[in-house]
Amino acid sequence: MECLDVSLEIIETFGAVSIACAWAMAKGALDRSHADVAVAISGVAGPGGGTDLKPVGTVVFARVVRGDGIEPEGELKRFEPTSRADIRREATICALELLLP
Numbered sequence: 785m786e787c788l789d790v791s792l793e794i795i796e797t798f799g800a801v802s803i804a805c806a807w808a809m810a811k812g813a814l815d816r817s818h819a820d821v822a823v824a825i826s827g828v829a830g831p832g833g834g835t836d837l838k839p840v841g842t843v844v845f846a847r848v849v850r851g852d853g854i855e856p857e858g859e860l861k862r863f864e865p866t867s868r869a870d871i872r873r874e875a876t877i878c879a880l881e882l883l884l885p
Contacts, residue, residue: 804858806846810822824846829841842860
């Protein structure tokens with residue numbers, strides 16, 4: 785919250801695993817860097833921590849591009865909860881794809 789200036793209100797309202805939170809994280813990263821694009825990921829990789837609304841394998845992504853002026857981009861995906869490592873690997877691939885032109 786402190787490093788990326790994500791408000792407590794966002795986390796309390798939507799949760800840490802939400803598109804709103806991921807977008808705030810990406811925007812905070814962009815605002816605090818000289819980068820042209822920032823990507824953020826939040827999710828439940830397991831093995832525990834899942835809920836009925838956000839089961840293990842739920843991952844959200846957001847991308848913010850400097851000077852883009854368009855609506856924020858965010859996406860929620862549900863990966864098969866095979867293992868924590870598999871979920872993290874799949875999420876990393878998705879995040880890297882968000883950086884492609």
